[in-house]
Structures are given as C-alpha cells and as structure tokens.
Amino acid sequence: MYEADIRGYFNHVNHEWLEKMISLRIADPGILRLINKWLGAGVMDNGVVVVNREGTPQGGPISPCLANIYLHYILDLWFEKVIKPRLKGEGHLVRFVDDFVVCFQNSREASEFKRAVEERLRKFGLETVPEKTQLLLFGRYAREQRIYYGIKIGTFNFLGFKHVCGKDSDGKFALIRIPSQKSIRKFLDGTYGWLRKNMHKARRVQQAKLTMMLNGFYQYFSLYHCQRKLAWIRHEVELQWIRVLKDQSQRHRMYWSYLSSADWFKLPFAPLAIHPKV
16 A cells, blocks of 8 residues: 655645646636636735745635646546556555545555656656655555565554554454544644633533534544544543633532533533444
8 A cells, every 4th residue: 555645735736737737628718717817816925915836725715626636637547547557456546635545456566656656746846745655564465465575564544534454343354444643632632722712601601512523523533443532532521621620610629420410511422333334
C-alpha cells in the first residue's frame, strides 16, 4: 500500500494547467472567464490586495470543486488509463480531495508507482511530504507476507480514521477502523475550549451543547470496532466538564456519586453501530 500527503496542495494548484483541464469539458467562454476571475481573486492583507498566481481561492465555495478537477486529471484518470493497465496484480486508488491511498497486490508494483507518482506530481507543480509518505504492508494477507518480507504490518490514517489489520471474533481478518489520535485531540480540544468559554452558562445549556457535539462525533465515527474508544471519549468529556464545574463553583465539591445521579449531568452513549459492519 502507498500512502501519501501532498505538500500545501490548495496553495500550489497551477492556474494554467487547471484552465486547460476545465476547457476540456466546458466550452462556454463566459463560464471560463468567470472561473479565471475566481482563480485570480486576491486576498486583502493589511489593506493591500495580493493577487494569487497559483492555488485555489481559500474559503471560496468553488475551491473544493476546482481542487477536485485538478487531481482528477493528474491522478485519477492517469491511474486508470496509464498505471492500471500495466499492473499484473490488483490496484485500487481511493481519494478524497488531496488525501489518497493506493492499494497494490504486488509490492514491486507499489514501489514502481511511488517513483512514478512523485514524478507525475512534480510535472504539475506538486510534491509529496517525505515524512508523511510511505509504503506499508497492509491487508488480508499481511500476516503471511510479514514473515516473507521480514517487515512489520503497517497502520495508516485516512479521513479521520486509523486503519489497522486485526481479527474478528471468529478469528478471520478484519479491517479495524477507529478514530485517529488527531481526530480525537481535535474533538476534545473543541469540547474543552467551548466549556472554558461558557463555564458560567446554565448546566442544562452546557449539557445540550455537549450532547450535540458528542452525537455529531458518533454520527461519523460509530463503526463496528469503535465502541470502546467512543466510550473513552465520552468519559473524557465528562472529566472536562467536572474540571470546569469545579472552577465555576469552588464551594461545591463535585463528587462523582453526586454527579452520576444528577439528571442534568447525563451525556449520550455511542450507539452500537450506526454504520454497518464491513
């Protein structure tokens, strides 16, 4: 498997190449001129307008669309039309905007792809981050291949999840996906930051906000193997809330026996699994 990270992707989209790609599907000169104006829209820095020579407009609603078009031609079509026909084993590319992983059945073909894709990206003004780009052993037959190749089974982060080779209850291979450390840290920083800013609000208001934040987190991360991790995250939110409550009212000692029975302190548990087992 090949895992990569593109350095500063949104800031390095080449306008000339992107305009050529868009013109392959859009012939209306009015639309093309409008897109060119979007691309060239500058940003105001201390009262001075700085014109963009490359990159997509940050924060603009069209930016994700343009960024997807750019990598569609650079990566997706290239992989399907040029790389895949040459493969002897299976190969699959999965991409979400600038995050992508490529799975190979053959390790030699994965190594060849690593060299080819880095050269391909350079042609269009992009480059990978070396410390975040790697080839790793992963998949259903990774345990058998580990002995043959003499290397460890890898893990990788993609779209907020940490992907791990594991076993199911029946001993068969299972792809285990749990919230990544970065996702957890970002969420807990968000809950604690909100609590600190709103520590003097009514407890029911705090409960409603934390409930909404936890349910949002559950909606995305409630997979088959995530229950233990989600329960731990819920407990961490409770501990954050207790710390803030103690700072709010130093006269009242927030004993767990008192809080655990308080109706206003109850937070939702993660559902068994919102998304089906795969």
